[in-house]
Structures are given as structure tokens and as C-alpha cells.
Amino acid sequence: MPIIHSLLIAFSATLTTFLIALPVAYYLLRRRTHFGWLLESLLLLPLVLPPTVVGLFLLQLxxxxxxxxRFLALFHNYSLIFTLSGATLATIIVVLPIMYQALKAALQSVDPNLIEAATVMGATPLETLRLVVVPNAYQGLIISLLLTFCRGLGEFGASLMVAGYIEGKTDTIATSIYFSIQGGDTQTALFLSGVNILIGVLALLLIHLLNQQIERRKQPL
Structure with missing residues (x-):
């Protein structure tokens, strides 16, 4: 169950942050607004805070x-605390800066002349993003997804603060490793660590292959 829980949380957090960060990064790169720095600072704030601080904030909220x-309690007394949904929300906030920074770098790699040409031809910002930016930055976008997924898979502090450790309900790879060691179950901790390492190595291998494609594309013909 810890492996399944971690995969579900990491996948949900990766997809959510991608849908949030992509339009924001694209908008901030295209338009230099007076409040752009403030929005970017809010997105990056969790990056400079300990995950436990993020968890504490979510607990208070x-x-x-x-x-x-109190608002969620109006809906059949629903609560995010001690649930996988709470762990997912905590993970989303922790990994959002990573997704944003990686997507920003991917979007910046697109030739500005292509974007300008699409604009001159009458393409809307959404059409330019869909037909020009994404096809020319897809390797960077995939790298962003992989980095965020791996970080979400290993999230510990914030999710533990919000969801706790309930075996079979909110246990994840990271929390199970910690409490297995606390309980003297080294074998389980080593097994879960091996699973996490294997996923990380596969992701890094794929990132390496994608980076090679990007470098080859940059080389002159």
C-alpha cells in the first residue's frame, strides 16, 4: 500500500502542478507585469521553507x-487532515516551485522568433502555446514532469504533518521507511528504499536521454 499511495500522490501532484504552472509560466514570460515578481515569489516560496512549515500552515488552515x-466541514463533515487528499495537497505545494522553474526553463528554450511569427500570423496566445511552444519544448516539459514526480514520490515532512501515518490509509514510501526504522523493521525500510531508488534511476536515465536530444537539436546542421 505505501508504494501505491506514493504513486497516486506523486502522479496527482505532478498533473495538478503542471496544469497550474504551465499557463502561469507562459503568461509571465510573455507579459512583463508589475506584479509578476510577486506571483513568482509566491510560487517559489515553498522552495525556501522547510516542508514542516508548509505542513504546519496547512494544519492551521x-x-x-x-x-x-470549517468550510470543508460543511460538506458532510469532510476533512483533509489524516487523508491521502491532504497528503496530496501538501505535496502539490511542496513540488509546485520545482515544476514552475523547470517549465520556465523549458519555455525559455523555444526560439522567440517562432513565437513572434505565430503572433504575426494571428495566432492567439493559447494557439501559440499549443501549436508552437509545446511541440518545440516537449523534451523540457517531460523533464519537468519527471523531476516533479520523483520529488513528489519522496515527499515526507509536509505530508506527514497533514496526513500523519496511518497504516493502510495514509502511509507512503517515505513515511513507511521512517516508521519501519523506528520499529526496527530494517528489511521493509530497505525494500521501500530500493523501490524509490529504482524509480529515481529510471527517471534520471530518461532525463539524460532527453537532454541528449535537446543538445543534438541545438547543434548546427
């Missing part, structure tokens, strides 16, 4: 007496 917690 979505706990029993928090504003978000």
Missing part, C-alpha cells in the same frame, strides 16, 4: 478550527 477546515 485546514484543521478543525481553520478557515478551510
Amino acid at each position: 485546514f484543521g478543525k478550527f481553520g478557515l478551510g477546515g
Whole structure:
């Protein structure tokens, strides 16, 4: 169950942050607004905070007496605390800066002349993103997804603060390793660590292959 839980959380967090960060990064790169730095700072803030601080903030917000917690309680007394949904939300916030930075770098790699040509030909920003930017930056986009997924797979501090460790309900690879060691079950901890390492190595291998494609594309014919 810890492996399944971690995969579900990492996949959900990766998809959500991609849908959030892609349009924001694209908008901030195309338009230099006075408040762009503020929005970018908010997106990057979790990167400079300990995950436990992020978890504490979510506990205060979505706990029993928090504003978000009281609002969710209106819906059949629903709560994010001690649930996989809570762990997913915590992971989303922690990995969002990684996704944003990686996507920003991928979008910046696209030749500005291509974007300008599409604009001159009458393409809307959405059409330019879909037909010009994404096809020319797909390797970088995949790398962004892989990096975010791997980081989400190993999230520990924030998700533990929000979801706790309930065996069979909110246990993840990272929390199970920690509590297995605490309980003296080294074999389980080593097995879960091996699974995590294997996934990470496969992701890094794929990232290496994608980077090679990017370098070959940059070389003059």
C-alpha cells in the first residue's frame, strides 16, 4: 500500500502542478507585469521553507478550527487532515516551485522568433502555446514532469504533518521507511528504499536521454 499511495500522490501532484504552472509560466514570460515578481515569489516560496512549515500552515488552515477546515466541514463533515487528499495537497505545494522553474526553463528554450511569427500570423496566445511552444519544448516539459514526480514520490515532512501515518490509509514510501526504522523493521525500510531508488534511476536515465536530444537539436546542421 505505501508504494501505491506514493504513486497516486506523486502522479496527482505532478498533473495538478503542471496544469497550474504551465499557463502561469507562459503568461509571465510573455507579459512583463508589475506584479509578476510577486506571483513568482509566491510560487517559489515553498522552495525556501522547510516542508514542516508548509505542513504546519496547512494544519492551521485546514484543521478543525481553520478557515478551510470549517468550510470543508460543511460538506458532510469532510476533512483533509489524516487523508491521502491532504497528503496530496501538501505535496502539490511542496513540488509546485520545482515544476514552475523547470517549465520556465523549458519555455525559455523555444526560439522567440517562432513565437513572434505565430503572433504575426494571428495566432492567439493559447494557439501559440499549443501549436508552437509545446511541440518545440516537449523534451523540457517531460523533464519537468519527471523531476516533479520523483520529488513528489519522496515527499515526507509536509505530508506527514497533514496526513500523519496511518497504516493502510495514509502511509507512503517515505513515511513507511521512517516508521519501519523506528520499529526496527530494517528489511521493509530497505525494500521501500530500493523501490524509490529504482524509480529515481529510471527517471534520471530518461532525463539524460532527453537532454541528449535537446543538445543534438541545438547543434548546427
